Amino acid sequence: MMRYKGLIYAALFFITFILFTSAYVVDETEQVVITQFGKVVGDAVTTPGLNFKVPFIQKASYFPKNLQEWDGDPGQIPTKDKTFIWVDAFARWKVVDPIKYFQTVNNMTTAQGRLDDIIDPAVRNFITSYRLVESVRNSDRPMDTFESFDLSDNNANKNTDNKEQPQSHVSQYKIEVGRSEINKKIIAQAQPKLEAFGIELVDVKIKRINYVEKVRDAVYGRMIAERKQIAEKFRAEGKGEASNIRGDKEKELQLIKSQAYKAAQEIKGAADAKATEIYAAAYGVDPQFYSLMKTLDIYKTALDQSSTLVISTQSDFMKYFKRIGGE
Numbered sequence: 001m002m003r004y005k006g007l008i009y010a011a012l013f014f015i016t017f018i019l020f021t022s023a024y025v026v027d028e029t030e031q032v033v034i035t036q037f038g039k040v041v042g043d044a045v046t047t048p049g050l051n052f053k054v055p056f057i058q059k060a061s062y063f064p065k066n067l068q069e070w071d072g073d074p075g076q077i078p079t080k081d082k083t084f085i086w087v088d089a090f091a092r093w094k095v096v097d098p099i100k101y102f103q104t105v106n107n108m109t110t111a112q113g114r115l116d117d118i119i120d121p122a123v124r125n126f127i128t129s130y131r132l133v134e135s136v137r138n139s140d141r142p143m144d145t146f147e148s149f150d151l152s153d154n155n156a157n158k159n160t161d162n163k164e165q166p167q168s169h170v171s172q173y174k175i176e177v178g179r180s181e182i183n184k185k186i187i188a189q190a191q192p193k194l195e196a197f198g199i200e201l202v203d204v205k206i207k208r209i210n211y212v213e214k215v216r217d218a219v220y221g222r223m224i225a226e227r228k229q230i231a232e233k234f235r236a237e238g239k240g241e242a243s244n245i246r247g248d249k250e251k252e253l254q255l256i257k258s259q260a261y262k263a264a265q266e267i268k269g270a271a272d273a274k275a276t277e278i279y280a281a282a283y284g285v286d287p288q289f290y291s292l293m294k295t296l297d298i299y300k301t302a303l304d305q306s307s308t309l310v311i312s313t314q315s316d317f318m319k320y321f322k323r324i325g326g327e
Contacts, residue, residue: 021055044098100198138178
């Protein structure tokens with residue numbers, strides 16, 4: 001009896017071991033290829049769940065089903081307009097045919113190498129086929145910067161209400177393809193070559209574009225010079241506006257002074273006329289008194305301590321003295 005019980009335990013252990021070695025679980029993010037002595041058996045298992053295989057003879061190889069990333073090495077690439085730039089691209093891919101993938105690349109390291117060999121040349125090919133601006137911009141939509149405003153000499157003719165409207169800015173670049181289309185062309189060139197490996201290239205993007213160091217220094221210098229030129233233009237316009245304001249101020253000041261001088265002269269003229277009228281009324285009462293006062297005024301201005309006057313005693317100039325002497 002004990003012998004039969006041991007056999008039963010051994011049989012149960014053997015059955016459990018066989019079941020354990022023949023069962024395999026497929027996750028939602030995985031797909032499995034079953035091989036027998038290195039050759040693929042049946043179709044790939046892409047549905048998640050519990051599955052079985054022949055133990056010891058068959059082997060389950062797991063491959064990812066979700067998106068995988070590829071990050072290229074930044075490299076120096078010349079554009080069509082002979083500008084050397086650093087380009088850094090990345091891509092997203094996935095295994096769509098696990099059997100082809102198993103038979104060709106078999107693992108992630110080899111797959112990454114194949115992607116390097118296919119995507120990098122495609123990126124280089126299309127970057128060198130177009131101008132730099134095509135790789136940077138998607139369209140020739142004008143950029144909303146202060147440079148979009150009209151900085152020409154026509155700004156001197158401003159409205160009196162100082163309401164300036166920015167004029168429409170037309171981009172100096174004509175975009176024929178654009179960055180997005182270049183990305184699509186890279187995918188279109190690389191995808192047929194990856195189909196042989198059971199790989200689908202989902203997306204390719206240019207992550208970063210930068211000038212090489214020599215070109216970057218030259219570009220920065222040019223940008224600084226352009227900004228200085230714009231700043232100088234603004235300063236010149238400011239100085240011109242300041243001169244206009246000062247001119248208007250001086251003009252207004254001179255107008256105020258002239259009006260004040262005119263008013264003062266009118267007041268003085270009216271006062272002199274009034275004084276003359278009073279003097280005339282006063283002197284008209286006694287003409288002899290008027291003659292005496294005017295003569296005394298002449299004495300006051302014509303005679304002083306240093307004056308020497310030689311006249312005849314019959315002169316009318318001294319007639320009032322003669323009267324005094326006669327009295």
